[in-house]
Structure formats: C-alpha cells, structure tokens
Amino acid sequence: MAKEYRLGIEATLEAIGGKWKPLILCHLGNGPQRPGELSRKICGITQKMLTQQLRELERDGIVQRTVYAEVPPRVEYSITPTGKSLREVLLTMSEWGESQIQARQSRGEDVALLNNDHRGYLQY
Structure with missing residues (x-):
C-alpha cells in the first residue's frame, strides 16, 4: 500500500521536522562537517x-x-x-520564528533568542 499524505507539508515535516534537523542543516550550510563538530555546535543534542x-x-x-x-x-x-x-523554506521558518520571539518580548514575555545566526541557510 502506498504511503498517503493529506497535504504536501506532511512530507516536508516528515523530512525536516523536529527540534534538531533544521539546526543540523543550518550548520551544514557552512560546509561539510564531521559529527563531532556538529555535536559541539548544537548545544543539548546527544550523540x-x-x-x-x-x-x-x-x-x-x-x-x-x-x-x-x-x-x-x-x-x-x-x-x-x-x-x-x-534553503528558502528553512530561512523563512527561521525569520518567522525570530519575529515571533520579538513579538513575545514586546508583550513582556521572558523569552530570549540565544543565536540569530542563520548564515548556514544563506550559504546554500
């Protein structure tokens, strides 16, 4: 039986969804990386x-x-x-998230963006 998707975004989220994949892709956008390098750059990810x-x-x-x-x-x-x-999908998602953080900060929420460096997406 063929895999069915209700909307195309399901296939996108299946491929790049989650907490870590977009971060991995951003770092790989700066060039090939060894797993140890990625591990050091992505705070909190286990091996x-x-x-x-x-x-x-x-x-x-x-x-x-x-x-x-x-x-x-x-x-x-x-x-x-x-x-x-x-590239465009990830860059748009990153920029959207940054604007949401700014909006939440302007409403007085205690949220912080620790790193707004998405140059990896710009290198593609």
Whole structure:
C-alpha cells in the first residue's frame, strides 16, 4: 500500500521536522562537517540523537555521508542538492520564528533568542 499524505507539508515535516534537523542543516550550510563538530555546535543534542537525525536526513537524500579511507576513518556530512532546495523554506521558518520571539518580548514575555545566526541557510 502506498504511503498517503493529506497535504504536501506532511512530507516536508516528515523530512525536516523536529527540534534538531533544521539546526543540523543550518550548520551544514557552512560546509561539510564531521559529527563531532556538529555535536559541539548544537548545544543539548546527544550523540545518539545526532546519529539518528543524520541517518534520517541521509535516508531522505537531504545530506550525504562521506567516509574517507584513513586510519582512523574520517566521516563528513554535507548537504545534497535536494537539501539545498530547502534553503528558502528553512530561512523563512527561521525569520518567522525570530519575529515571533520579538513579538513575545514586546508583550513582556521572558523569552530570549540565544543565536540569530542563520548564515548556514544563506550559504546554500
């Protein structure tokens, strides 16, 4: 039986939804990264979760895993052309979130944006 989606956005959210995938893609937008580099840059992500998210992004053709024949083996992840096609979606989502944080702050809510650097999305 074929997988059914009620709306196209379901397929988008299935591919890039969640807390970590957009952050991973933003960092990979700055160039290929090793898993250890990503782990250091994404505060709060566990090694297990990073590995899981990278595998899912690879499965969906959004990132590419390259293994270099070295001792010890070196692994890097980079964004594929399919992943790069998400640039506008991710940039728009980031800008929307920033404007919502500003609106909440202006209403007196105690919220903070710790990092508004989305240059990775701009590099695609």
